Amino acid sequence: MRKVYMDHSATTPVDPEVASLMMTYYTEKYGNPSSIHSFGQEAREALEKAREQVAGFIGAQPAEITFTSGGTEADNLAVLGAAEAYRKKGKHLITTAVEHHAVLETFEFLAKNGFELTILPVDEYGLLSVEEVRKAIRPDTILLSVMQANNEVGTIQPIAEIGKLAKERGVLFHVDAVQSLGKIPVNVDDLNVDMLTISSHKIYGPKGVGALYVRKGIRLIPLVHGGGQEKKRRSGTENTPGIIGFGKACELAQARMEEEAERLTELRDRLLDGILERIDYVKVNGPRGARRLPNNVNVSIQFVEGESLLLSLDMVGIAASSGSACTSGSLDPSHVLLAMGLPHEIAHGSLRFSLGRQNTEEDVDYVLEQLPKIVERLRQMSPLFDQMQREAGAK
Amino acid sequence: MYTEKVMDHFTNPRNVGEIPDADGVGEVGNPKCGDIMRIYLDIEGDIIKDVKFKTFGCGAAVATSSMVTEMVKGKTIPEALDISNAAVAEALGGLPPNKLHCSNLAADALHAAIKDYYDKQEKAKG
Secondary structure (H helix, E strand, O other): OOOEEOEOOOOOOOOHHHHHHHHHHHHOOOOOOOOOOHHHHHHHHHHHHHHHHHHHHOOOOHHHEEEEOOHHHHHHHHHHHHHHHOOOOOOEEEEEOOOOHHHHHHHHHHHOOOOEEEEEOOOOOOOOOHHHHHHHOOOOEEEEEOOOEOOOOOEEOOHHHHHHHHHHOOOEEEEEOOOOOOOOOOOOOOOOOOEEEEEOOOOOOOOOOEEEEEOOOOOOOOOOOOOOOOOOOOOOOOOHHHHHHHHHHHHHHHHHHHHHHHHHHHHHHHHHHHHHHHOOOEEEOOOOHHHEOOOEEEEEEOOOOHHHHHHHHHHOOEEOEOOOHHHHOOOOOOHHHHHOOOOHHHHOOEEEEEOOOOOOHHHHHHHHHHHHHHHHHHHHHOHHHHHHHHHHHHO | OOOHHHHHHHHOOOOEOOOOOOOEEEEEEEOOOOEEEEEEEEEEOOEEEEEEEEEEOOHHHHHHHHHHHHHHOOOEHHHHHOOOHHHHHHHOOOOOOOHHHHOOOHHHHHHHHHHHHHHHHHHHHO
């Protein structure tokens, strides 16, 4: 059976070049970078090279990069660390309704512990307006966090403009760039950001590694205390092989990004247009065109439920994801789709395909061949489809 | 995540469809929570002669609907009323814990259909 992996926003395979480089640092050059001897020093050297590679990819100075265990920890370090460091200055925090849980839940935690939180709404495309941000900023606002691109619907936010505004008003600006890195340009100066979260396993690097960019001069209270690694921002022996893999993954992504983005955009539109052509009662979630990540397709297929779609797709070898409640482990469907104003029943039928390096035109065509059959089968089972047809018939 | 039996009933659901002029129709769930099950019964005397279902929902919702129709066909009404959601889940070799509540309503839909049958009988008697 053909296997088509279209869930790259969940995770990506490790690039073979990255994996083989990492292996050396597991089995041969395994020293602790804090050690004085040659074993330690060769690891230190490689670690600092990786820091340069990561910094270089986002236009930062190496000293501004703190390695973490992943995107979630980097988000936590930014939000908790900055709120704690600047709490004397104010207690008001701002974020958006469509952030990743790593950001939203961290802010909610602070809101329960003495801070005031404003959660900004988005429009039907998942887009935040700069005007909303302007209105929300108060004299005691200390931190604003907005993701660069949404993980579910691929909406790209006007980060540079928001960053300019935050700078003018003296508010710290954190950006979660986990989904945008490697797909669209991410430059900390162009975007006017103070802190930026990135993750390795979304760009063909290993899992368990991420980084937080922190602009020089910004204070953060660490989450993890101990031996004082990462300039005391993140104690614990560095995950050297992982970090080195992340560095290499950044170097490869940087070299390939422009060409790959163009290729993925074509595949994305082929898939999206193909679905709309072949299946009735489909709603595109998120914007079309340049405001959407090059690799994201998200549609709601009415009268069917997301998990059923995923199971059926999986049986023909296609891996995708859904914002249905059944796949989130909660009773509510995706908070992102609800924030965009989708009714629950439409959000339950959402389907995300996130494309990546291995995907080809043939893969897209295979999905376009299989998906309509699956939808037809599930709709024949669906009392909602019946009802709609009867109502349409009555008219 | 799902047992083989669940996947079998999801992939090849038994008794999908509807019964025109059914003796009893039961529906549970709502689109908001992501599961709707509708069960149609054809009853002769005390016996469930035929049963069909339509379901909008996840794999567990489809599989439990299919399973309950298989369990109930040819049974008497009292026997059908004895079938519980838990018994349906058990017949499928179990369901993941998070599915036991939200998507395991097939027996409720069956019972609703039997109630509808009784209500219609009452009405007919006038």
